[in-house]
Amino acid sequence: MSFFRFRRKKDPARNYLNKMAIGLGAGLVYARDAILNPDFGPQGAMDVLSTWMGQEIAKELLTQKVITPTSSAEEVLEKLLEEVRIAEDLSIEMEGDVAHVVVQNCLICPRRVGGYDLEGHTACPVGGLVRGAIGLVSGKTPQLSKIDLKTGELCKTDFTLA
């Protein structure tokens, strides 16, 4: 007979993975009809699921006091991208209420990093993550006004924050 006991080391950075799994589980249940809708395709399913993941990550950012409920949308965006390490090169340019997010060398791209060819589809979680996180903190959901995804190369997404 053998007995294993694992004690969890405290590492707040790892909580984000747990939170993403929680968001994924909740999203699968609450959004199951939308996910299965053929009109939306894989990107639509990812939009919905990553919105839930973004909400859960935002809760963890609040718990760890990385952000506060009064943090601006720009701060939430900055900390989210910093803590979750979405990409190697990432820029945010504010133009009035619009945040232009440019992601280069993405670290969560299913195609570039995961090595899947995606059969011509996209499955980018950045838009949903940001939408979910900012929406949870500010109570106002940002609009994804422009999405230009070139998987594995350069992805541009515009968020209207007002």
Next chain:
Amino acid sequence: MAANKIRVHCDICNEPIEFEVSQEKLNEQPSGILKVMLAHGAPLHAIIVYVDKNRRIRGVESSDAFQMEGTRAESFVSASDVSENLSEQMGEPCYQALYSFNEIKDREATAFVLDKTILKTICESGTICLSKIRQNVAFLEKALGDKIDLKQIESVCERYVQDGLIKRA
């Protein structure tokens, strides 16, 4: 509590209806829109009025049938098309697609799921008003875990009007 009268026209009985709503109640609405159900007339029928914070009527809807608990639905008030006609009369924006959804789907392959749903609704409806679009995309509130208000939908629609995919009807 200050309460002022708002007047709306009911196309079912063709009568003006007055109702009172306090500014506090309007300000309390997180979506910015207060829904007021007005039951009136003989036979009894009802309309739902959407009022914004500026006391402007943003839309009017009516049910196809009206039944009170404990009564039998022997007389129905026909109200098809009333809501959309009224919505247009009340100045609510209505939209019309310029392409089929299949053509738009390819072009907007990476658009956010809410935007795609709005486009699909417009493509499949001919002409459709804002509050009707909201009804059609309401299922996404549960899927996305947040509220989708009229302002959000209008902003998506106006963006696609500028892009030339849909037009104001």
